[in-house]
Amino acid sequence: MRAIIPSVSVKGFQYMLVCLGKIGDDVVIEARPDRLTFSTLNITRTAFADITFTRTFFESYHLDTSAEAIQHDATGPFLRCSVLAKALVSACKIRGNVTEKVEKCCLFMNAAEGVGENCRLTIEIIFKHGFIKIHRLLYESCSEAPQIIDSIQSCPSSWRLPPAALMGLPENFSAKAEEITMSCSQEGIAFKTCSDPGEEDSGKKLGSTVVPMSRSVMESYNLQDEVEMTFAMKEFKAIISFALALRLPLEAYFDASFRPFLLRVVNENVMTAAFAIATIVNSSDIRERLKSEQAMKMEAKPMVSSGNNNAHGNLDLSQAENALFLDDDADWADALNDIEMEEAAAAAAAISAATAGSSGTNGKSREVTRESSAVATQSAVDAYEIEEPCLPPQRKTKRARFDFDDFD
Incomplete structure (x- = not known):
């Protein structure tokens, strides 16, 4: 696989790697003839990211489908490997103005199986001053890539926030906050930090921050039922920062608090980023839902005679x-x-x-x-x-x- 990223796109490629590094520890790279995909899943399996670049994102892109390590599935040939996220972020890290310093960034992947000297991902950063920065990273071949089970088509509720509405949103919340609650009503949405009950019991006074957003600041807002869900703050901040860095709107799709919170950032015909964050559910809510489902089954169950x-x-x-x-x-x-x-x-x-x-x-x-x-x-x-x-x-x-x- 050989992909060349022009200087105008190198900064966006760096933002993508930083976002993946904040979500998971390993990055799965999947090269196909028409696209290049980077995905990651955190160790607790509560956050997932999948970012796909089309051929138009690169200056040139080629995949040798005749190599021995090329695999095949229903959609065609592909080459898939796994690389450490920190090593990948460090290899592409460039200080200063990237557009003025860098001429292009090249990615080369040897089509080898297993792990060893032949399994290397080479990253070459060619600067305009005439020198080249080269990193060779060992990778591990993998047979399967993580995927999102839920789809945005199955979510009846959604909202779309422009970059102007997202500006400064992560800075409103404390860095110590681990969770955030999103409440959706007919008037709009509200983000609120969740306080730790353990710290409250210890005598510490904790304040909560609420950031409301009316429907007027949203590009679109569809709500089926009023929903309140809680999810991790770290991954949510990383996704917002990624959308702000690319100056693209952030789309969210959700249903109930028992299903994952899906987000998406799309640049038409260039890049598609899909994210999923697991929601945090109270045990009392689970019991209430199970009782309601059992009651519905009992009502729909056919009557059986109890005679002798x-x-x-x-x-x-x-x-x-x-x-x-x-x-x-x-x-x-x-x-x-x-x-x-x-x-x-x-x-x-x-x-x-x-x-x-x-x-x-x-x-x-x-x-x-x-x-x-x-x-x-x-x-x-x-x-x-x-x-x-x-x-x-x-x-x-x-x-x-x-x-x-x-x-x-």
Whole structure:
């Protein structure tokens, strides 16, 4: 892979690396014929960033698809590796006015597998004064890249803030604040720092900062229901700083406090940055939501009769599908026992009837009668044996309980 970044785009590339370094420890680089993607996931799996540059961002961009380390999937060939975020940020760090100092920045990736001397990401920064700064970073090949499960299409609520509205927003909150709460209403949104209850109990006086934003300062605002969610401050500040550095609006997509908070920064046909921050939920809120979901399931669940076996006298209980109308496995076993007792009684009645017809006759007739009785007995037994395979093969074991929730 070979990518050349012009001097006017080097500063934006640096902002991207700094943002990724504040979110995660490792950066996954994925090169495809039409784009170059940088993504990261923090160690606690509570924040994710995915920034993609198209070919128009680079002065020149090429991926050798014939290399041995090139992998293939449904979307085509690609080359993917993982690099330490701090090393990548340090290699591209340039002090002073980048546009006046740097002529271009070149990225070269050897298409090698595994980890070793051949697996290197080379970064060359060519200055206008005639010297070159070269960094060679070892990388590790990876088979999978992190992805966002939730999508912005599934979020009914959203807002879009221009760079002017974001100006100075991170500086309003204390650097010690670890969490921030966003409250959304029909009038607008409000950001509030969350105080630590442990510090409050220790006797320290902590103040809270609230920054309200009305709908007039937003480019767009769509709200389905009033929402209040809490998420990490560090990652949120990094995303706001990234949008401000590129002078691009920040888009947010959200639903309920139980789902991740999605953000996006887009430069049409050049760059797309997608972020996801996990929300913090109280245990009481989780219990209330679970209770409401169980109540909804109980209302939608079909009613099952709680009567005894006599309530199902019109059903053919020898058929397995009719077991759905029984309340418990014990009812099913009792019904099968009743069927067996009825068949055994019918067979015994046939035998006694044949035996009673033989009284008062001579020996020959008794032999014939005994023979007829044996035939009748054998016929009853045969009939019982013929009927037996229609029943479940294992009557003593309990049948798996049928759950109507499977139809939900």
